[in-house]
């Protein structure tokens with residue numbers, strides 16, 4: 001089946017599977033070189049960037065759409081998490097996705113909540129894991145299952161969920177998943193707001209307040225030469241000047257260990273509530289190295305400044 005784009009051009013619609021057998025059938029003819037992009041739906045230009053990156057890595061692209069109950073705490077927004085399946089399928093068609101796997105919870109968890117889950121290790125209790133106990137066990141468990149079900153060579157995840165990316169990378173390495181995990185830079189609106197499915201909860205006034213997150217990260221990153229205290233103080237000053245925000249976390253951590261950073265390749269992460277919506281964002285921070293060498297290329301590429309997809 002094909003679908004018409006706004007330009008009038010017709011593209012082949014993705015094969016859509018909502019069952020395990022359907023997925024096996026949809027993947028039967030798939031190319032050897034396969035990528036997966038995992039999502040919880042409500043797709044936006046950030047997901048499109050992931051899909052395009054996947055296309056550069058492999059001949060066949062599967063997108064999964066599944067709002068994973070296991071990664072939401074009892075007081076979190078599982079019930080109101082945005083669902084937009086028809087629009088999601090349109091985006092997947094426009095991006096020439098080959099297969100969309102959109103299962104229901106009973107397909108992913110046929111026996112109910114699993115007794116065996118993936119332990120994210122000590123780094124899973126830091127940062128977001130401290131604010132959201134159990135979150136990363138839920139994330140890694142579903143990611144492990146979806147990797148087994150979709151059997152890709154490469155899986156792509158956004159740097160916006162930086163701790164998630166680090167933990168998925170560690171799971172794939174430590175447990176020999178045989179899949180390459182690739183991080184994709186955060187996509188931002190022109191004014192710096194990191195794209196997120198949760199942005200659609202924001203009123204125009206709240207959206208204006210939310211801009212303080214990327215401004216704070218840019219200020220922190222710009223203060224890198226002054227060391228960790230200067231970075232945190234610069235970011236905190238911006239956040240404190242925005243009355244519409246309630247800061248949940250502001251952390252400067254080593255990009256690999258996620259422990260508090262003192263030098264070298266580091267990441268500044270922020271989580272804040274705007275109204276009842278919890279937003280997260282992060283940026284690379286090139287802290288001076290103790291040996292006087294320049295910071296690594298990754299840490300030196302600040303990505304919180306406004307730019308387009």
Ligand code: PAF
Nearest residue numbers: 038039040068139142161
């Ligand atoms: O980043 C997300 O959207 C989710 O955490 C993921 C990786 C799809 C797992 O549910």
